[in-house]
Amino acid sequence: MQLDGKIRSIKAVLPAVALAKEKKIKFAIVPFENLEEAYLIDGLNIWSVKDLKETLNIIEQLKDNILPPRTDIKPQAVIEQDYVLDYDFKNIKGQQRVKRAIEIAIAGGHNIMLFGPPGSGKTLSIKCAQSILPPLTNKELIETNRIWSISGKLIDRKIIKQRPFRNPHHTASKEGIIGGGPNPLPGEVSLAHNGVLFLDEALEFKKSILQSLREPIEDKSISISRASFKLFKYPANFQLMLAMNLCPCGNLGKKNTDCFCLQ
Structure with a gap:
């Protein structure tokens, strides 16, 4: 007040x-x-x-x-408020094999990784995938919005109607991805609950962050312990999508270009 x-x-x-x-x-x-x-x-x-x-x-x-x-x-x-997506799967021209792979992954709830040289359409294809995600059930809608409410992300915005599509930057901290803080709040793995967690330039993420994804992928939840011996547990049932270059310099696989990593 x-x-x-x-x-x-x-x-x-x-x-x-x-x-x-x-x-x-x-x-x-x-x-x-x-x-x-x-x-x-x-x-x-x-x-x-x-x-x-x-x-x-x-x-x-x-x-x-x-x-x-x-x-x-x-x-x-x-x-039933209108929800406008910035990316639409139908706007991708060509890339039939990539689109088919993404469709199968979404239909079966499988994790997926796209790799190739820069400019090959990896990032755009996955971002457009959010337009073909199935609608949330009533139970999932309440679960998702409860997490977003706890994190304070429903303030000054409408409720979450579509499946979440989270795309954190590779410079994000482990706390930001997994969750934490003095009063532990949900991280990206929980904000992506019932949706997609997309890690673009996956190899640029710290190894410790990639390793920490094992628990939520296996258990569909994440446990955060504090020095006060309190244990916070948040749901984290997400579909992981990765995009990465074939090598650090990004030139491997590009026509008429040499890979500096191999020299």
């Missing part, structure tokens, strides 16, 4: 409302900016407020056994 009484948006509203439902709590008051994610959980009376005055007004009505009107927003409308 601000000094003038206005209510600010907060992290983790969705998991908090979900837990309230599990505890048989019937009412919830959330910041106005967090209403859309809160409405993903049905079975509760949810009100959004913009300031302390509105909050007290709702509480007073509930004390008098009066049920205040809910904020006028339809949950289905929240889920």
